[in-house]
Amino acid sequence: xxxxxxxxxxxxxxxxxxxxxxxxxxxFWVEVLSDLMFSAMNLIFIFVVFTHTPSLGDxxxxxxxxxxxxxxxxxxxxxxxxxxxxxxxxxxxxxxxDRILTRPANSLAQVMLENVxxxxxxxxxxxxxxxxxxWGRLGLPFHWYDPLVxxxxxxxxxxxxxxxxxxxxxxxxxxxxxxxxGPLIYNIQxxxxxxxxxxxxxxxxxxxxxxxxxxxxxxxxxFFLERHADRTMAWLTPVVGLxxxxxxxxxxxxxxxxxxxxxx
Amino acid sequence: xLAIDVNQLRKQFKVxxxxxGLKGAMLDLFKREHTEVTAVKDISFQIPQGEICGYxxxxxxxxxxxxxxxxxxLVPTSGRILVNGYVPYKEREEFVRGIGVVFGQRxxxxxxxxxxxxxxxxxxxxxxxEADFKRRLDELVETLQLQDLLNRPVRKxxxxxxxxxxxxxxxxHQPSILxxxxxxxxxxxxxxxxxxxxxxxxxxxxxxxxxxxxxDLQDIEALCSRVIMxxxxxxxxxxxxEELKERWGKGREVQFQFxxxxxxxxxxxxxxxxxxxxxxxxxxxxxxxxxxxxxxSDVLSRVVGSAAEISDIKIFETNTDEIVREIYRTGSPEAxxxxxx
Amino acid sequence: MASAYLDFVRIRFLMMLAYRVNYYxxxxxxxxxxxxYYFMWKAIYGSAETLGGFTVEQMTTYIAVSWMARAFxxxxxxxxxxxxxxxxxxxxxxxxxxSYLMVxxxxxxxxxxxxxxxxxxxxMIIVTLIFPVSLPTDPVRWVIxxxxxxxxxxxxxxxxxxxxxxxxxxENNEGLMRLKRVLIDLLSGVILPMTFFPGWxxxxxxxxxxxxxxxxxxxxxxxxxxxxxxxNALLVQVVWFAALIVPILLMWRTARKRLFVQGG
Numbered sequence: 001x002x003x004x005x006x007x008x009x010x011x012x013x014x015x016x017x018x019x020x021x022x023x024x025x026x027x028f029w030v031e032v033l034s035d036l037m038f039s040a041m042n043l044i045f046i047f048v049v050f051t052h053t054p055s056l057g058d059x060x061x062x063x064x065x066x067x068x069x070x071x072x073x074x075x076x077x078x079x080x081x082x083x084x085x086x087x088x089x090x091x092x093x094x095x096x097x098d099r100i101l102t103r104p105a106n107s108l109a110q111v112m113l114e115n116v117x118x119x120x121x122x123x124x125x126x127x128x129x130x131x132x133x134x135w136g137r138l139g140l141p142f143h144w145y146d147p148l149v150x151x152x153x154x155x156x157x158x159x160x161x162x163x164x165x166x167x168x169x170x171x172x173x174x175x176x177x178x179x180x181x182g183p184l185i186y187n188i189q190x191x192x193x194x195x196x197x198x199x200x201x202x203x204x205x206x207x208x209x210x211x212x213x214x215x216x217x218x219x220x221x222x223f224f225l226e227r228h229a230d231r232t233m234a235w236l237t238p239v240v241g242l243x244x245x246x247x248x249x250x251x252x253x254x255x256x257x258x259x260x261x262x263x264x
Numbered sequence: 265x266l267a268i269d270v271n272q273l274r275k276q277f278k279v280x281x282x283x284x285g286l287k288g289a290m291l292d293l294f295k296r297e298h299t300e301v302t303a304v305k306d307i308s309f310q311i312p313q314g315e316i317c318g319y320x321x322x323x324x325x326x327x328x329x330x331x332x333x334x335x336x337x338l339v340p341t342s343g344r345i346l347v348n349g350y351v352p353y354k355e356r357e358e359f360v361r362g363i364g365v366v367f368g369q370r371x372x373x374x375x376x377x378x379x380x381x382x383x384x385x386x387x388x389x390x391x392x393x394e395a396d397f398k399r400r401l402d403e404l405v406e407t408l409q410l411q412d413l414l415n416r417p418v419r420k421x422x423x424x425x426x427x428x429x430x431x432x433x434x435x436x437h438q439p440s441i442l443x444x445x446x447x448x449x450x451x452x453x454x455x456x457x458x459x460x461x462x463x464x465x466x467x468x469x470x471x472x473x474x475x476x477x478x479x480d481l482q483d484i485e486a487l488c489s490r491v492i493m494x495x496x497x498x499x500x501x502x503x504x505x506e507e508l509k510e511r512w513g514k515g516r517e518v519q520f521q522f523x524x525x526x527x528x529x530x531x532x533x534x535x536x537x538x539x540x541x542x543x544x545x546x547x548x549x550x551x552x553x554x555x556x557x558x559x560x561s562d563v564l565s566r567v568v569g570s571a572a573e574i575s576d577i578k579i580f581e582t583n584t585d586e587i588v589r590e591i592y593r594t595g596s597p598e599a600x601x602x603x604x605x
Numbered sequence: 606m607a608s609a610y611l612d613f614v615r616i617r618f619l620m621m622l623a624y625r626v627n628y629y630x631x632x633x634x635x636x637x638x639x640x641x642y643y644f645m646w647k648a649i650y651g652s653a654e655t656l657g658g659f660t661v662e663q664m665t666t667y668i669a670v671s672w673m674a675r676a677f678x679x680x681x682x683x684x685x686x687x688x689x690x691x692x693x694x695x696x697x698x699x700x701x702x703x704s705y706l707m708v709x710x711x712x713x714x715x716x717x718x719x720x721x722x723x724x725x726x727x728x729m730i731i732v733t734l735i736f737p738v739s740l741p742t743d744p745v746r747w748v749i750x751x752x753x754x755x756x757x758x759x760x761x762x763x764x765x766x767x768x769x770x771x772x773x774x775x776e777n778n779e780g781l782m783r784l785k786r787v788l789i790d791l792l793s794g795v796i797l798p799m800t801f802f803p804g805w806x807x808x809x810x811x812x813x814x815x816x817x818x819x820x821x822x823x824x825x826x827x828x829x830x831x832x833x834x835x836x837n838a839l840l841v842q843v844v845w846f847a848a849l850i851v852p853i854l855l856m857w858r859t860a861r862k863r864l865f866v867q868g869g
Binding site for chain 1: 633651
């Protein structure tokens, strides 16, 4: 019932987003373009590096590109729904959180919906395309269950993003000073798309258990790569997703509690 | 039934201290110091349904904090609140469907799209059914004359137009209580009057309870039958506007213009023995404040009967503005105690 | 007059100090970035002795020093300027008897100075202890390096100012700012030294200002450039600095005209 209500709100907010964007059409395309350029840059890095070496820690170029294609899918979905980069400034410093709290809907849902960013979704489709091309180049077999597994993996990865960044945004409830943790996490997330084996133990541990960004790229993608398939880690993706998502929700709720002066 | 029932309400905040200078900033890097500030100090008041109540006080007196607690944004440190039969900070989502809130300096409308789109979205958020929404919107649009504005984006509206739209946005779901935080701030006199008329009508036709904070005492005079005055987190006056005038407007001022230059000592000596207060305006002009217990004529006769030659006399009755200023200036606890009765 | 500008440096420096979490997280970001790239490059090198003309040690030193230099020259002037243009406060700033763009430069410098002293110096010491970094022994090289990263700061800030000033011409330059950040990170040589690019790409990049920001000072520091090449690199920076003043002044002039004619 509540979820249905929130979903119905999504349609309304989306409609308002589209109306807003129609007034700034040129910006819309610049945004789409810059998102795609960003992905192109990362691919360029991979291509340039592979002009100098045949493999990256035993991973071939097509395999690394395959992982990158997967990486783009959950990231695009996450960016569409959780565009919280300026949460602290807009909602805490400028006080818009007060308005959110005088409205009869879940506070996190409202904040997320007010910032929907559908152009990011284009990145997901491009990622799917890249994955498809790499799939063919690697000559991987295609099973009937692969699309289903992909959906489960992507959902798990999206939950990891949502949980981590929601928790991060909730930090602003505790301190309105810029923390710089946003860029920190953003930086680290980018290492999840390279073969985890190339890093040393410390970074591997960090990417697997502390800020589990290996689960938004290399682990779930490895499920489809026969040569590097690590089924255990791959199947942990939805599990870790649920755990991190729950943590994000808990941190958000306690942050709101603190904002309203009920905590501590 | 009471619309708002507040009992021994208190709110404390922890405030970070920033130490001064480079050394202070370096120290702050490692250890922060906090101080506790009590914004609202055990206040109690009751507002029956259908009343328009003004909530006034200087900046930092605790007005906004109280409003935020009443609207469910903040959770009180201690005390009891009951608004519309709900405890605002519990069951927040259920509770806020019965109230309307306008923060004068913050918009609740989408900046880039037509006003009507924001209204439609709010209809969804508050789950108002289509027929009710249409009826309500038509009524509001007509009384506030917004027909031509509905399709304009908010950023193209003047402040007055925007404020009228904000009111609509807050009233679409037929709240029985309306909270207004500085609703007329920055508006010109014509728009202010329009908004006051609208609020009066709303209160009369729908019995909407209204609690508003304001710095503009004209708002209070025009709208409120009752005033709650806050100073440093405490209620220093709670009662009718007329009563406030009567109790505090207990003095009058008389201005004398003399033909020759005078000194404050000289004029004060004329009324020695009487409990009056002289102030000098310029070389030849002085004002005397006379409390209600004294007869103005007693003072007049003394001054007029003296050797000083007078060219003009004016008598002033104090207005609300001055009363309020006077209350804040004297600020002594006895004076406040006396007001509370 | 000059002392007024110096005050902006001081105030920004103090402001940076006030945001302590930002400071701690910044250190962690850079440590992780350097670490992750160190391992990635180790994997890329595999058993190869030199790649793109860099030995493994030179590469390690290059990564460390270019991230440290980035700490100094990096700032968010683009975002600050476009925010001030959009909320209209730039008009207020124009009424002051000091140059708006100079003020911005000074604020950026205060930020850079803060990071240089509290960030880059301790960071460099730690990095030298953990990773096999070889520092130059010639004091002259050190001096030239510091002169060069000063120019890196100037050129990067100039590009930021230009990006920020675009807010005068388009309603929303968010996409442009993102694009610029990606371009600088990829094309300035932070994540990939110029010599790794294929010949045709390098030929183009030689004619762009980006390499002057990271690649040139990094190459001087690691000893990849010697003798006359060093002075040549410095000259390239100076030329770019001088050349970029022109478009900035042009943009600023037309922007002011727009502001006065249209009233913002």
